[in-house]
Amino acid sequence: MVGTGGPVASFSVWDYVVFAATILGAAGIGLFQAIRGRKETTSDEFLLGGRQMTAVPVAMSLTASFMSGITVIGTPAEAYRFGAAFWLFGFAYAIMSTVTAELFVPLFYRLGITSAYEYLEMRFSRPIRIIGTSMYIVQTALYTGLVIYAPALALNQITGLNLWGVLVATGAVCILYCTLGGLKAVIWTDVLQMVVMLAGFVAVIARGAVLQGGLTKVWEDAGEGGRLKAFDFDPDPRKRHSFWTIVIGGSIMWVSIYSINQSQVQRYISCKTLGHAKMSLYVNMVGLWVTVSLAMVTGLTMYSIYKTCDPLTNSDVTTSDQLLPYLVMDILAVYPGIPGLFVAAAYSGTLSTVSSSINALVAVTMEDFIIPLWENRTQKQVTWLNMGLSIFFGGLCIGMAGVASLMGGVLQAALSIFGMISGPLLGLYLLGMFFHTPNSIGSLSGMIIGLVLTLWVGIGAQIYPPTADKTLPLPLTTVGCNSTISQNHTTQAPWTSATPMTTLPTVRPLLADSWYSLSYLYFSALGAVVTIVSGLVISIATGGCKQEKLHPDLFVKKSDMFCFRGYNTSEVKIRILYKKEGIDNKAFTELQSEIISKDMTTKL
Template sequence: MVGTGGPVATFSVWDYVVFAGTILAAAGIGLFQAIRGRKETSSAEFLLGGRQMTAVPVAMSLTASFMSGITVIGTPAEAYRFGTAFWLFGFSYAIMSALTAEIFVPLFYRLGITSAYEYLEMRFNRLIRVIGTSMYIAQTALYTGLVIYAPALALNQITGLDLWGVLVATGIVCIIYCTLGGLKAVIWTDVVQMVIMLAGFVAVIARGAVLQGGLGAIWKDADKGGRLETFDFDPDPLKRHTFWSIIVGGSVMWVSIYSINQSQVQRYISCKTLGHAKMSLYVNMVGLWVTVSLAMFSGLTMYSIYKECDPLSNGDLSTSDQLLPYLVMDILAVYPGIPGLFVAAAYSGTLSTVSSSINALVAVTMEDFILPLCKNLSQKHISWLNMGLSVFFGGLCIGMAGVASLMGSVLQAALSIFGMISGPLLGLYLLGMLFRTSNSIGGLVGMIIGLVLTLWVGIGGQIYPPTAEKTNPLNVTIVGCTRDQNYTTIGPWPSPTPTTLQPEVRPPLADSWYSLSYLYFSLLGTLTTIVFGLLVSMITGGCKQEKMNSNLFVRKNDLICFRCFNKSKVSDVTEKAAKDFDMGADNPAFTDFDVMSKDLEKVTKL
C-alpha cells in the first residue's frame, strides 16, 4: 500500500525503454548539431556556438546546467526534511540575475573573452590567471564526478539499474555530443533536458494530488507538519537556513556561481547581442523560480504521503537521497514508463551539468594554458585539440565519480565547494572591477587569505558537523508503517551534513566557527579577499600604471538605470555600446576575428 513502508517495485521493460530513449535522444542532438555545423569548424563555433545564440535557449541552458541530478533528487528531500525555507532562494535568484546581468555581462561581453579567467591576466597578471583557472578546474572536476555518482547511487539502490554501467554510459553520452557538437549541442540538449526535468516533477505532483485528494490536501498536511514555516529572521549565522543566510549569503553564493563560473559565462557571451546576453539571465531567473517551486512542491507531496511512515526511519532506505526515487517507484510504478521518465529527468540534470562542465573545462584549458604557449596552431589543430580535450575531461569526470564512491557521504561537501572556492575568486574579480587602486600583489594575497579561511571553516564543518540545534530538522514518525520495526525513539533527523560519526570530544571551535552556515562561505571569502586585497595594495603602492584601460572596469553606463535616466553626452564608445544593447546590433568585438586566435594585446585595445 502506498505510503506505508516496505519494498517497492523495480523498473519494468517500458521504464528501461523510456530511460534509454532519453539518453539516445540526447546523443542524437549532439550528432545532429555536428552534422548541421560540419562546415563550421572554428574554435569560436565549437566553444561559443559562433556567438549567434539567442536569449531563450541560453537561459534554459543556464538553468539546466546547475539543476543537476543532485538538485532533482536533493531539493524535494530538503522540503520533506526541513520545510520550505529553501523556497526563499527565489529572492536570491532575482538578486543574482540582476547583479550578473548589469555588472558582469557588459564587461565580459565588451572584452570579447572566451575564458572568464582571461580577465584576471588583463587586470592583474599571468600568475593570478593561472591560479584562478587551476582552482576552477579542480573544483569543477570534483563536483562533476559527484554529480555523476550521487544520483547514480540513489537510483541504483531503488530502481536496480547497474551503477557502473549507468556511470560509464552517462560519461560516454556527454563525451559524444560535447566532442562532436560543441557548445550548440550542449545548449540545445540542455533545453530538451530542462523540459524532461520539469515533466518529472509534474508527474510526481499530479499523481500525489490524485492519491491525497488534491493539492489543497497536500498543502494542509505540510502545514500541520510544520513544513510551511518559511521565514526565520534569527540573525544567528550558525543556523543552516534563515531568511538572512539565504538572502545575503545565498545571493553572494549564486552570484559567484553565475557571474564568474566558466560554464555560465561561456553561455551568455555566446549570445549574438548584449541585449540577448542580459535577457538570458532574466529569463533564466524565471526558469529557476519554476524549477525550485516544482521541486519544493514535490517534497511537500512526498511529506503528505509519508507523514505517518518515514521510509528512512522505517529502514526502507539508507540515505535521504533515495527519498524521491523511492516515492516515484511507490506511487508511479502502476504506470509503465512513467518511473522511467522520472529517472530520465534525474539523469537529464546530470547530463546537462556534466556536458556543461566538459565544455567549460575545454575552453579554459585551451585559452589559459595551450594557446598562450602554442600561438602558431592551425585552426585544424585547434579543432582536434578541442575534441581531444572533451574526451579527456569526460574520462576524468568518470574517474572522479569512481573517487567519489570511496569518499562516503560527501554531498554537502560537494555543494560547499562552490562557496569555499568561488567566494575568494568573486572577491578577486570585484577587487579588479571596482577598485582602480588594487594591484596584483594585493589581489593575490587577498585571494590566498580568503581561500585559507573558507577552506578552514568548510573542512572543519565536514569533520565536526553542526548539531541538530543549528540545522533544525523537522519531526518524522513511523506510527503508520505496516512494516514492524523495533524503534524506541521517533524524532528529528540528524544533521544534513555528511553522515560520518561525530567525535565524542568536540573542540571549542566545533560549535562556533565550524558551525557557520555553508551559505556564508562565499560571503566570507569575497569580503576577506576584497578587504585584505585593498590593504595590501595600499601598502605596496597601489596600481602604478598611469592610465588603465577603462574597459576593465564596471562603468555606470553599463547599468540600465544610468542608461535610462542619464541624459548627459556620452562618449562614442559608450553610445555605440548602448545602441548595441537597445537595438540588438552585433557586438563589434566578435565580428571581425576568431576570438580563440586573438592575442592579449588585441583584446586589451578593444
C-alpha cells in the same frame, strides 16, 4: 499500500525504454548539431557557438546546468525534512540575476573574452590567471564526478538500475555530443533536458495530488507538519537556513557561481548581442523560480504521503537522497514508463551539468594554457585539439565518478571544500572590477587569506557537523508503517549527499558550536569579504597599483547598469551600425575597435 513502508517495485521494460529514449535523444541532438555545422569548424564556433546564440535557449541551458541530478533528487528531500525555507532562494535568484546581468555581463562582453579567467590577467597578472584557472579545473572535475556518481548510487539502490552501466553511458553520451557538436549541442540538449526535468516533477506532483485528494490536502498536511514556516528572521549566522542566511549568504553564493564560473559565463557570452546576454539571465531567473517551486511542491507532496511513515526512520531507505526515487517507485510503478521518465529527469540534470563542465574545461584549457604558448597553429589543429580535450575531460569525469565510489563521505567533504573556492575568487574579481588600488601582490594575498579561512571553517564543520538546534530538522514519525524498525538518526552536514548519516563526535571543541557551526551559506560571503578587505589593505601597504595605464574597460561603469543607462543619438547610431556589421560580440583588439568606431562616426 502507498505510504505505509516496505519494499517497492523495480524498473519495468517500459521504464528502460523511456530512459534510453531520453539518453539517445540527447545524443541525437549532438549529432544533428555536428552535421549542421560541419563546415563551421572554428574554435569560436566550437566553444561559443559562433557567438550567435539567442536568449531563450541560453536561459534554459543556464537553468538546466543548475539542475544537476543531485538537485533534482535533493531539493524535494530538503522540503520533506526541513520545510519550505528553501523557497526563499527565489529572492537570492533575483538578486544574483540582476547583479550578474548588470555588472559582470557588460564587463566580460565588451572585453570579448572566451575564458572568464582572461580578466584576471588583463587586470592583474598572468600567474593569477593561471591560479584561478587551475582552481576551477580541480573543483569542476571533482564536482562533476560526484554529480555523475551520487544520483546513480541513489537510483541504483531504489530502482535496481545498473550503477556502472549508467555511469559509463552518461559519460559516453556527454563525450559524444560535446566532442561533435560543441557549445551549440550542449545548449540545445540542455533545452530538451530542462523539459524532461520539469515533466518529471509534474508527474510526481500530479500522481501524489490524486492519491491525497488534491493539492489542497497536500498543503494542509504540510501546514500541520510545520513544513510551511519559511520566514525565520533570527539573525543568528549559525542557523542553517533563515531569511538572512538565504537572502544574504545565498545571494552571494549564487553570484559567485553565475558571475565567474566558466560553465555559466561561457553561455551568456555566446549570445549574439549584449541585450540577448542580459535577457538570458532574467529568463533564467524565471526558470529557476519555476524549477525550485516544482521541486518544493514535490517535497511537500512526499511529506503528505509519508507523514505517518517516514521511509528514512523506518529503514526503507538509507539516505535522504533516496527518498524521492523511493516515492517514485512507490506511487508511479503502476504506470509503466513514468518511473523511467523520472529517472530520465534526474539523469537529464546530470547530463546537462556534465556536458557544461566538459565544454567549459575545454575552453579554459585552450584559452589559458595552450593557445598562449602555441603560436604556429592551424585552425584544423585547434579543432582536433578541442575534440580531443572533450574526450579527455569526459573520461576524467567518469574516472572521478569511480573515485567517488571509493572515497564515499570523504568526497562529500571535498565537494564542500571546493565549493568554498568560489567566495575568495569572487572577492578577487570584485577587487579588480571596483577598485583601482589593488595590485597583484595584495589581491593574491587577500584571496589566499580568504581561502584559508573558508577552508578552516568548512573542514571544521565537516568534522564537527552542526547540531539539530542549528539545522532544525522537522519531526517525522513511523506510527503508520506496516513494520517499524527503531533507528536513531542524527543531523547530517548540509552539503552531504548519498552517504549514510553519521553520528556526531562525542567530544566537541569550543569552536564546534560557534565558528564551525556557521551556516554553509555564509562561506562564500566570508571568503569574498575577507579577500576584499585584506586585499585592499595589503595593496595599500605594498604601494598600491602603479599601473597608471589600466584601461577603463576593465572596470564596472555606471553606463553598464540599466538604472544609469542613457545614450546620446550618435552612440545609438554607432551601436546600430555595429549590429549591421555583425560585430556586437566580437573580441577586437583595442586598436581595431578604435579604427572601427572612428570609421562609423565618419559614416554618421
